Amino acid sequence: MNAIVLLATLLAQCRRVRSVEYSSFPAYDALIKAGLIEETGVVSSFICNECDQPHDAKIVYEGSQYGYYCPDLGFISKPRSEIIAAQPNLGAFVAQIADALACKRRKSSPIDKDTWRIGAVDSPAGDVVLYLHPTLQDAQDIRDIQAALVGEMKSPFGVVLTSKGTLSVPPYATAQLQDVLSLDPITGKLMAVGDLRTIAGVPEQRNGGRPNDYETALNDLIALRASQGRAMRGRNEEAKALRAEFMAKFPNAKCPSLPTVKRYVTKTRSGS
Numbered sequence: 431m432n433a434i435v436l437l438a439t440l441l442a443q444c445r446r447v448r449s450v451e452y453s454s455f456p457a458y459d460a461l462i463k464a465g466l467i468e469e470t471g472v473v474s475s476f477i478c479n480e481c482d483q484p485h486d487a488k489i490v491y492e493g494s495q496y497g498y499y500c501p502d503l504g505f506i507s508k509p510r511s512e513i514i515a516a517q518p519n520l521g522a523f524v525a526q527i528a529d530a531l532a533c534k535r536r537k538s539s540p541i542d543k544d545t546w547r548i549g550a551v552d553s554p555a556g557d558v559v560l561y562l563h564p565t566l567q568d569a570q571d572i573r574d575i576q577a578a579l580v581g582e583m584k585s586p587f588g589v590v591l592t593s594k595g596t597l598s599v600p601p602y603a604t605a606q607l608q609d610v611l612s613l614d615p616i617t618g619k620l621m622a623v624g625d626l627r628t629i630a631g632v633p634e635q636r637n638g639g640r641p642n643d644y645e646t647a648l649n650d651l652i653a654l655r656a657s658q659g660r661a662m663r664g665r666n667e668e669a670k671a672l673r674a675e676f677m678a679k680f681p682n683a684k685c686p687s688l689p690t691v692k693r694y695v696t697k698t699r700s701g702s
């Protein structure tokens with residue numbers, strides 16, 4: 431499971447989960463390291479599967495042991511490692527998205543309950559404002575975000591990032607986290623994989639420049655990634671990563687094709 435999909439899975443549950451259910455995924459460690467998931471004490475309840483009727487039970491701490499009471503079986507103790515709670519750290523997540531997208535007008539606290547303004551990015555047609563709301567799958571989600579947006583400056587374009595659901599609050603578009611972001615396995619940093627301006631519906635600008643206008647920008651990007659130790663070993667992988675970074679950095683430029691980028695990588699690596 432990729433890191434952003436795992437983070438979205440946790441976010442979609444809108445509550446703390448038991449870390450032990452997810453900690454076997456390699457992406458879990460990456461998210462902990464990035465500060466995007468935090469472990470916070472122990473969960474408050476537990477599903478008892480030990481009797482005939484699975485039921486929810488409150489976690490208690492008794493006689494130096496954690497556990498819960500089952501109506502049939504009495505006190506059942508649970509090792510602390512099995513009930514450690516984990517949840518997405520939304521403050522850190524929002525800040526890191528804003529960094530990855532070089533946002534202005536950032537906000538480090540929710541604008542209302544669970545709705546966050548990540549910030550805004552420039553576009554030729556005006557600002558594209560970005561929000562995060564955990565889920566957009568029912569009428570309550572829509573009411574919540576509409577209430578949150580009342581105090582916000584209106585923008586002609588916007589994208590609400592979410593973990594689950596495709597409802598939207600026009601004129602803003604809705605996008606799934608994994609369609610816009612990925613966690614770079616080498617740097618452990620978030621990077622943009624989708625073009626938010628396109629998702630937001632900003633009309634594309636055709637500049638009609640020479641086809642190799644990208645040459646300098648692309649060579650600079652190749653050198654930058656190499657100097658930061660972020661270059662992938664495989665030429666194909668590196669070319670893919672370069673295209674993602676190029677599109678995030680120059681959303682209005684035409685991104686060169688994969689074979690073209692690969693050719694540039696080869697050229698740089700062979701030193702010519």
Ligand SMILES: [Zn+2]
Pocket residue numbers: 478479480481482483485500501502503
């Ligand atoms: Zn029970």
